[in-house]
Amino acid sequence: MVEELTKVFPGKRKRPDKRAVDGISFHVKRGEIFGLLGPNGAGKTTTIRMLSTMLIPTSGSAMVLGQDVTKDEVRIRRRINLVSGGERGLYYRLTGRQNLRFFSELYGIDPHIRDERIDRLLELVDLKESADLRVEDYSRGMKQRIHIARALVNDPEVLFLDEPTLGLDPEIARDIRALIRRMADQGTTILLTTHYMFEAEELCDRIAIISNGKLVAQGNALELKDSVNNATVIHVETRDDPFEAVDVLEDTEGVIHVNYDRVPGRFITRIQVEQSSDLLGDVNEVMRGLRVLRIGYDEPTLEDTYITLVSANEH
Amino acid sequence: MNIRVTYAAFRQQMTHFLTDPQWIIPSLIAPFMFTIVTLMIFKDVDGPIVLQAVLGGGVLGMWGNTLYSSGWSISYDRYNGTLEPLMVSPTNLMDVVTGRSIWNTLIGLSNAVLVFIFAELMFQTGVGLSDPLQFFFILVITLASLASIGLIFSAFFVLTRASSVLMSSLEFPIYVVSGAMFPISILPGWAIPISYILAPSWGVDAMKIAAIDGYTGIGPGILGSLGIMIGLTVLYIIMAKWFFRKIERNVRNHGTIGRF
Incomplete structure (x- = not known):
């Protein structure tokens, strides 16, 4: 206690x-x-x-x-x-x-x-x-x-x-x-x-x-994920390194946090956005010029939840 | 005092000593080197001065070993990161340090005996003891008093890793002020009161009375010097216990225990 x-x-x-x-x-x-x-x-x-x-x-x-x-x-x-x-x-x-x-x-x-x-x-x-x-x-x-x-x-x-x-x-x-x-x-x-x-x-x-x-x-874990119900995640997989796009997205209104990882053969970018904002089109636009393998909304993971909560507290 | 913890710490220190060659230099080689150098300086002299040199080498071995090993035993824990699990255990840290100090004391004792034998065999110092058993007894009590000073140093090592500076800077002054190498009477006046509050000074005094013909000592004879030494040693142990308690509280407040 x-x-x-x-x-x-x-x-x-x-x-x-x-x-x-x-x-x-x-x-x-x-x-x-x-x-x-x-x-x-x-x-x-x-x-x-x-x-x-x-x-x-x-x-x-x-x-x-x-x-x-x-x-x-x-x-x-x-x-x-x-x-x-x-x-x-x-x-x-x-x-x-x-x-x-x-x-x-x-x-x-x-x-x-x-x-x-x-x-x-x-x-x-x-x-x-x-x-x-x-x-x-x-x-x-x-x-x-x-x-x-x-x-x-x-x-x-x-x-x-x-x-x-x-x-x-x-x-x-x-x-x-x-x-x-x-x-x-x-x-x-x-x-x-x-x-x-x-x-x-x-x-x-x-x-x-x-x-x-x-x-x-x-x-x-479930309760934590549910606690961040005002956020959702856009999941993007690209063949090319999206580092420039990530910089742009980080400064986009409605974006809470962006992180990306390199995995064999592709890059995975997860963009946490406020649920009220419809940013899929904006993300598509920013990713133009990169070879996009997959793009779409995804369920927040514990890591997304963690990042959302920690970022909110730090700001 | 928890005897089982103290014995476990004794065994642990013994294992470390037997498996780690770094202890050999301060424990065994340094006092021999010191004795050889001292005896070579005094090779044309005989009588009490030679005995003083032999005694000095022996006491240096005991003191250096006790101080180095006892002080560094906590430092070693800090370095290994074992101070944290020691602190989280229900045991009193002083019981652990005491067990290690007992091992160091035994090494110091065997070291002193070896120095005396070595000096006799190599330099034919002609040092004879009328009552070897009495001399040995004084030696053991003197060692215990040195170990009790080591306990106080150990407590400071729990507080800060910077204690090594304190330990290194005090090693030789204490050795000199205790009269092991030079008679206390030739020290500057301001140093003599310091000699009197150091338990080993009285042990060295008792050893000299026992070994040197005509030496009357600084105190009231062998028994008197022994009594003062035992009294001071008990006081040191009480002080060490108090320091350990206070310092543990301090490190629990400041969170410095894990630093190395």
Whole structure:
């Protein structure tokens, strides 16, 4: 339960204070996967750090498992754990098993339970064969898997995952997502931050979108898409690079946001426009001269919704 | 204090030491080099000055190792990104640092003993101890006092990565002011009060009383110096505990824990 949670980092050397999280409120139900989505610097990691007791909020309140993150940090820490994305967070000179054993000791796990749990976790993350190799010899994907195993040594009731698939190749990221789903199925409450829309859509029961430290929307993926009912999307596929057309469209009245990607053999441009504006003809006009493969209205995806909400908040 | 956490940290530090060659230089090679250089300077002298040199080499080994390893153990966590999972665990960070310091202390102790044996074998220093057991006991307590200073340094490493500047700049002054190499009596007057508030000064004093004939010491004999050292060490541990608590609160407020 998070109520009006705010974190302000005091400015140093005459720099202004930084309001990283600005009065956000949300509630995560037991056993659900709750996603925090937002651009870089939106306040996702700061939020997760406050909830995992690493940071003290400036104001507002946050209760994790019925305990106050400011005052009851030791009680909370016994029942939660945290995984940060990236390769850091492990002792590289120790083996995977030694890392798990060390972190188990920090939680005072009974030795019998500890050894059995470590074996089970190594199996869960598919590292049983590599358990006695030093972590410095692990690939990036293996490091991320042992990270997750490390965070499960205390059998946490709440697990905070801060961009757990950051920088991983698609196959390993898919394995990690499957692992997260399995943990949730076993009853662990998961709070996840991610940049990847498909990941949020695939995993999260509910999602909160944060921008500039503020919570701009929350709900399940469908509810979020419905919440932006004043926007629609024009989908254009071209053989030629539409970068000049994109520049023109960005300045066109009624256009909320334009993004385009290069995929093998073509360019995909998605133009979010206000629903009241009929811009299909204008887009056709701007795209004249390019080899257009397909053009038409499309249903907004979670990414479109996200961009609409974040852009609206930033402007 | 959580014994299991402390023991786990001890084992972890031992594994790091045995698998990471970078520890060998400050822990084993540097004190030997220092002793060799010192003994070569004093090669034409005998008696108490030689003992002072041997003692200086041994204490340097203990102090350098304790300070370097204890201070850097937190720095190493910061570098590895393991300070965050340590902070998120329900354990007291000081228990972890204490376990690591105990390992460092043992290495420092073995290092000091090796320096004494080496000096005797290579330079025939002729240093004889009337009561080796008593000397060894003082050595162990002195090491514990050095480790307690290391604990205070560790707390500052939780606060900021810039603590390495503090640690590096204080390594030799503390070594000199504690009287390990030169008698405290020849230090400038303003430095002597600093010597008195440093627990290792009293340990070195007790060791000298035990080893050097005719040395009367700066304090009230071996037992007196030992008592003062133990008292100061307890005070340092209480201070370290207080610093750890305050600093943890500080980093939770400012969010500096993940920086490296």
